[in-house]
Amino acid sequence: MADEAAGFSLELGDDLRQVRQWVHEFARDVVRPAAEEWDEREETPWPIIQEASKIGLYSLDFFAEQWLEPNGLGIPVAFEELFWGDAGIALSIVGTGLAAASVAATGLPEQVAEWVPQMFGTPDDIRLGAFCASEPDAGSDIGSIRTRATYDEARDEWVLNGTKTWATNGGIADVHVVVASVHPDLGARGQAGFIIPQHTAGLSQGQKFKKHGIRASHTAEVILDDVRIPGRLLVGGKEKFDERIARVREGKRGGGQAALKTFETTRPTVGAMALGVARAAYDYALAYAREREQFGKKIGDFQAIAFKLADMKTQIDAARLLVWRAAWMARQGMDFDNAEGSMAKLYAGETAVRVTEEAIQILGGNGYTREFPVERMHRDAKIFTIFEGTSEIQRLVIGRTITGLPVR
Numbered sequence: 001m002a003d004e005a006a007g008f009s010l011e012l013g014d015d016l017r018q019v020r021q022w023v024h025e026f027a028r029d030v031v032r033p034a035a036e037e038w039d040e041r042e043e044t045p046w047p048i049i050q051e052a053s054k055i056g057l058y059s060l061d062f063f064a065e066q067w068l069e070p071n072g073l074g075i076p077v078a079f080e081e082l083f084w085g086d087a088g089i090a091l092s093i094v095g096t097g098l099a100a101a102s103v104a105a106t107g108l109p110e111q112v113a114e115w116v117p118q119m120f121g122t123p124d125d126i127r128l129g130a131f132c133a134s135e136p137d138a139g140s141d142i143g144s145i146r147t148r149a150t151y152d153e154a155r156d157e158w159v160l161n162g163t164k165t166w167a168t169n170g171g172i173a174d175v176h177v178v179v180a181s182v183h184p185d186l187g188a189r190g191q192a193g194f195i196i197p198q199h200t201a202g203l204s205q206g207q208k209f210k211k212h213g214i215r216a217s218h219t220a221e222v223i224l225d226d227v228r229i230p231g232r233l234l235v236g237g238k239e240k241f242d243e244r245i246a247r248v249r250e251g252k253r254g255g256g257q258a259a260l261k262t263f264e265t266t267r268p269t270v271g272a273m274a275l276g277v278a279r280a281a282y283d284y285a286l287a288y289a290r291e292r293e294q295f296g297k298k299i300g301d302f303q304a305i306a307f308k309l310a311d312m313k314t315q316i317d318a319a320r321l322l323v324w325r326a327a328w329m330a331r332q333g334m335d336f337d338n339a340e341g342s343m344a345k346l347y348a349g350e351t352a353v354r355v356t357e358e359a360i361q362i363l364g365g366n367g368y369t370r371e372f373p374v375e376r377m378h379r380d381a382k383i384f385t386i387f388e389g390t391s392e393i394q395r396l397v398i399g400r401t402i403t404g405l406p407v408r
């Protein structure tokens, strides 16, 4: 019996516990004190990103080390702590990760080596990456992307035209990874990712959005007007892409699907971000319920409040288990046969919204003001049911996966 149990443990090893503590201290001492200011300013918090860079937290080394953590828990553990500090600032710090992950997941080794470091820069020269898939008419329906990439054989260049929207770090990034359609008749299977280097003519920022939450994170349109890039900047290489297209045209299964592949690897990590926000609101509400008195008692003494806290804590822990399971499976190279990545993101995202709302309720009138942080956390939490696949899309993916039916 003991032998059978030996292979399973939910205890984090020493290295991970140290990472968690290190990120937690940065979140507590640097991120959280700055949260209100940057939420109000609605600007990228460059000084905080620089602080993160100085200590090595905003760096390729840190991200790579955590991605490669043998149990797959490096990124979820680090992101939960960082987002516990503040979601808007944390997204400014990890936003580059989505672009980096898209190149790391499907890029050629030489593309990863050349471009991923350029997305992070150095403490004296901070760089950012942006991943641009969504378009005004292609959000959930990512297969209907209209941005076109055409190959100019004479010059061995790709020419990109279109409008991207909702891009985190869009227009201010140094490296943009843009998903474009090369073979529009093939839908998502005819798409590829393209690396657009800094200062490439024809790429510009469109509208910058004023948002409900995560306001320290820059979200904008990216306009591509006859953007020309070298042929070698198709993520994964033209040769492999052409082979894949040939397989698709022959009616065989073609892997790839640039945007979907990126989202698959990142969904559990987005669940971890949501978890951080939920835990922050829970921590705050718990401390408040132990202090605040009404009717001569701590409000935590009222079953109505204690039961809320019980539900909040239970849901947070359940979300963490789903996130860790999916992250572990992904690291072991296991397929998400039951859409475990989507389950984790769905449940953690909805937990963040519920828990932050209950936190406001526990704080009463105070919770509804900007004097107390749970109001901001509630606004921040809502993004987790929208980006990286809405809750409806996650349910669609789970529903299709478990039934094997083309659920609509």
Ligand SMILES: Cc1cc2nc3c(=O)[nH]c(=O)nc-3n(C[C@H](O)[C@H](O)[C@H](O)COP(=O)(O)OP(=O)(O)OC[C@H]3O[C@@H](n4cnc5c(N)ncnc54)[C@H](O)[C@@H]3O)c2cc1C
Residues within 6 Å of the ligand: 098, 131, 132, 133, 134, 136, 138, 139, 140, 141, 165, 166, 167, 168, 169, 211, 214, 219, 383, 386, 387, 388, 389, 390, 391, 392, 393, 396, 408
């Ligand atoms: C702050 C922010 C940052 C973002 N960052 C990025 C980024 O860095 N890069 C990037 O590429 N994108 C980014 N996005 C875009 C994000 O991924 C999309 O907003 C999201 O995928 C939803 O697309 P949409 O907004 O067009 O909504 P729509 O697809 O128009 O959906 C509207 C509603 O219809 C529902 N719906 C749609 N289709 C179905 C269906 N088949 N069945 C049931 N319900 C359906 C949706 O669930 C939703 O409730 C970001 C968005 C925001 C708000």
